[in-house]
Amino acid sequence: xxxxxxxxxxPLGFYSAHQLLxxxxxxxxxxxxxxxxxxxxxxxxxxxVGFMAVxxxxxxxxxxxxxxxxxxxxxxxxxxxxxxxxxxxLPVLRLSGIFLAIATIGFGQVVVxxxxxxxxxxxxxxLINIEASPATAxxxxxxxxxxxxxxxxxxxGTRLGQAWAxxxxxEVAAEAHGINVARYRxxxxxxxxxxxxxxxxxxxxxxxxxxxxxxQFTRVVGVLVFAVAGGFTNVVGPIIGxxxxxxxxxxxxxxxxxRDLINGVVLIxxxxxxxxxxxxxxxxxxxxxxxxxxxxxxxxPATS
Amino acid sequence: xxxxxxxxxxIMSGESTVPREPLLRLTGISRHFGGVRAVDGVDLSVPDGxxxxxxxPNGAGKxxxxxxxxxxQPATAGETRYRGEVVNRWPAHRLAAAGVARTFQxxxxxxxxxxxxxxxxxxxxxxxxxxLGQVLVLPALRKAQQARVTEARRLLDRxxxxxxxxxxxxxxxxxxxxxxxxxxxxxxxxxxLLLDEPAAGSGPPAAAALRELLMALNREGLTMILVEHHLxxxxxxxxxxxxxxxxxxxxxxAPQDVVDKPEVVEAYLGKEGAAGAAS
Numbered sequence: 001x002x003x004x005x006x007x008x009x010x011p012l013g014f015y016s017a018h019q020l021l022x023x024x025x026x027x028x029x030x031x032x033x034x035x036x037x038x039x040x041x042x043x044x045x046x047x048x049v050g051f052m053a054v055x056x057x058x059x060x061x062x063x064x065x066x067x068x069x070x071x072x073x074x075x076x077x078x079x080x081x082x083x084x085x086x087x088x089x090l091p092v093l094r095l096s097g098i099f100l101a102i103a104t105i106g107f108g109q110v111v112v113x114x115x116x117x118x119x120x121x122x123x124x125x126x127l128i129n130i131e132a133s134p135a136t137a138x139x140x141x142x143x144x145x146x147x148x149x150x151x152x153x154x155x156x157g158t159r160l161g162q163a164w165a166x167x168x169x170x171e172v173a174a175e176a177h178g179i180n181v182a183r184y185r186x187x188x189x190x191x192x193x194x195x196x197x198x199x200x201x202x203x204x205x206x207x208x209x210x211x212x213x214x215x216q217f218t219r220v221v222g223v224l225v226f227a228v229a230g231g232f233t234n235v236v237g238p239i240i241g242x243x244x245x246x247x248x249x250x251x252x253x254x255x256x257x258x259r260d261l262i263n264g265v266v267l268i269x270x271x272x273x274x275x276x277x278x279x280x281x282x283x284x285x286x287x288x289x290x291x292x293x294x295x296x297x298x299x300x301p302a303t304s
Numbered sequence: 305x306x307x308x309x310x311x312x313x314x315i316m317s318g319e320s321t322v323p324r325e326p327l328l329r330l331t332g333i334s335r336h337f338g339g340v341r342a343v344d345g346v347d348l349s350v351p352d353g354x355x356x357x358x359x360x361p362n363g364a365g366k367x368x369x370x371x372x373x374x375x376x377q378p379a380t381a382g383e384t385r386y387r388g389e390v391v392n393r394w395p396a397h398r399l400a401a402a403g404v405a406r407t408f409q410x411x412x413x414x415x416x417x418x419x420x421x422x423x424x425x426x427x428x429x430x431x432x433x434x435x436l437g438q439v440l441v442l443p444a445l446r447k448a449q450q451a452r453v454t455e456a457r458r459l460l461d462r463x464x465x466x467x468x469x470x471x472x473x474x475x476x477x478x479x480x481x482x483x484x485x486x487x488x489x490x491x492x493x494x495x496x497l498l499l500d501e502p503a504a505g506s507g508p509p510a511a512a513a514l515r516e517l518l519m520a521l522n523r524e525g526l527t528m529i530l531v532e533h534h535l536x537x538x539x540x541x542x543x544x545x546x547x548x549x550x551x552x553x554x555x556x557x558a559p560q561d562v563v564d565k566p567e568v569v570e571a572y573l574g575k576e577g578a579a580g581a582a583s
Contacts, residue, residue: 151439157449158438159431166425169414176374177492178400178429233416
């Protein structure tokens with residue numbers, strides 16, 4: 001409760017007390033938006049954290065070894081992730097559904113494997129980022145978040161945004177109406193990689209150390225959970241999902257030992273009662289009903 | 305190929321009694337799945353402006369043929385010419401942008417989008433790329449969007465879907481969904497429209513309205529291929545009819561001539577039935 005009382009009565013004190021948490025919320029929101037871009041186009045790709053690692057390492061290495069200033073180093077890291085996404089995406093996006101998810105998980109593992117074996121990355125030890133500056137990082141993070149969220153929000157009604165939505169709803173019908181499905185899927189994948197790569201650079205600016213252990217599979221699952229919980233049918237959902245689930249452990253500090261459990265329960269409740277996420281809006285057909293899950297399976301053809 | 309097109313050009317410029325190059329010409333089109341010959345050596349000419357009925361018993365290969373024509377399945381053999389161009393290798397989206405629109409046997413709408421949005425997506429290939437401008441909130445683009453919405457409403461009106469613009473497509477009834485598919489296909493401003501059982505699930509009044517719509521579109525010069533089980537609808541509307549059976553073309557021509565052919569009766573009723581009908 002203290003958390004909310006302070007938030008409303010003493011916002012400035014709240015800001016300075018929770019600056020790191022607020023920054024992490026921003027990073028997670030950016031990562032979730034990068035996943036939203038591909039989910040919104042009907043693709044479950046889990047390469048985001050791999051691209052994040054690419055962006056993080058490149059921006060840190062640039063900062064340590066050259067005189068490139070931080071924002072430029074971050075953008076170069078994002079662009080490197082973007083360029084890498086093209087040759088990865090061309091073959092991988094021929095897959096769909098669970099196969100696409102698995103192939104992109106594989107990419108994330110390869111990135112971690114490369115980091116662990118290339119001396120320049122500090123291998124398993126990671127890199128100490130003396131250039132990091134948490135106090136200024138928060139400004140870049142939220143500046144970036146505002147830009148990304150605004151652009152994605154504006155994209156909705158555009159030719160590109162509408163093509164993505166059509167592909168998500170029905171790929172075959174989209175193709176039949178003149179939409180080059182392969183091309184638009186690649187655009188989504190590449191754009192998502194750019195946002196994830198920039199988020200990686202920002203994250204590295206927030207922490208004084210970057211290490212391969214931060215870019216493991218569990219982190220992608222975390223981002224996916226933010227997206228599913230918040231809803232990925234509009235731009236607000238991923239931000240809400242990342243905000244709620246990132247700050248939940250802080251809010252529930254008294255129950256810290258059970259926080260994974262509580263996270264899980266929250267997720268199950270969201271999926272049951274708000275199948276399109278907290279901010280997902282309406283959908284065709286009925287709502288997920290809790291009791292229906294426990295209905296005894298009947299023999300014979302299902303009638304409804 | 306150059307020679308062939310030159311010859312076609314000669315014909316065009318020659319006497320008007322010689323038939324023009326048809327809008328769509330299939331030569332020896334086959335589509336095999338392993339040993340199954342879903343479509344087997346079909347030759348078909350669909351003249352510009354015709355309403356071409358494609359009938360045949362279940363499993364005759366009608367939908368597979370539409371899939372081949374619209375680029376969703378590659379032909380195992382044969383050649384498709386559309387507006388005189390060989391289009392065999394064209395991906396479906398390119399054919400669609402060139403004016404080949406279609407509907408689906410099992411309705412394929414963008415279910416989570418509104419009725420209006422479904423039609424707007426149909427305009428994709430003739431909408432200029434406004435993405436950057438829209439992101440930057442250029443006011444000039446608002447007018448273009450307004451024009452598209454007006455046009456979409458007119459198309460919805462045309463297929464008889466009124467006051468449902470903001471409903472989700474997935475919430476519509478089955479017959480309404482089929483009509484929405486037609487409106488969405490028309491949003492492409494097609495030259496050739498492939499309709500796969502548009503009357504399925506329609507009651508008699510809806511089927512009558514559909515017949516009116518097809519005939520009106522045809523009068524405006526839209527060429528259509530109509531796959532339909534409703535024989536009456538085909539007989540009433542189509543200018544030409546082709547009959548498929550086991551992937552082979554067994555008859556084509558004017559509707560009345562085709563239905564009287566013994567092969568057609570046999571395909572529909574079986575051998576004994578045909579004997580009974582003949583006597």
